[in-house]
Amino acid sequence: MEIDPRHLRILLSIAEHGSFTRAAAARRMSQPALSTGIALLEKQVGVRVLERGRHGARLNAFGQLLIRHARGLDALLDQAKAEIDLKRLGHDGPLLIGGTPVTLIELVPAAIASLSPGAPRIAITVTEGWTRR
Secondary structure, three states, X not given: OOOOHHHHHHHHHHHHHOOHHHHHHHHOOOHHHHHHHHHHHHHHHOOOOEEEEXXXXXXXXXXXXXXXXXXXXXXXXXXXXXXXXXXXXXXXXXXXXXXXXXXXXXXXXXXXXXXXXXXXXEEEEXXXXXXXX
8 A cells, every 4th residue: 555645744744733633723624534644644554653642642763754754755845846936937947056165166156157148047056065974
């Protein structure tokens, strides 16, 4: 059985709001419908994903794993929407550039400047960062 992305969003909402009641209100759905969504998700993955108590609901280890993927899915869908918005405005892209401070100062400006005036309109995002190995 496949995981339904709608159920992942319900789980994400519960994690963010701390209870079924608050999550249901935030999603503008009934608490029983939200509970049914979690029950179906747990059936789909074959494990419980929440610890329920008098003071709300908390993710267990399985729920935490699923939340990471739910956030990733939301990020991908947000990126798809952003790309559609750019395309609708006549832009190609986006062009995402990541690099270390030195490369961003020395190489990236020259590379961007080398784009010909006749090149497609591109939305450019530059992010600075580095990893230690």
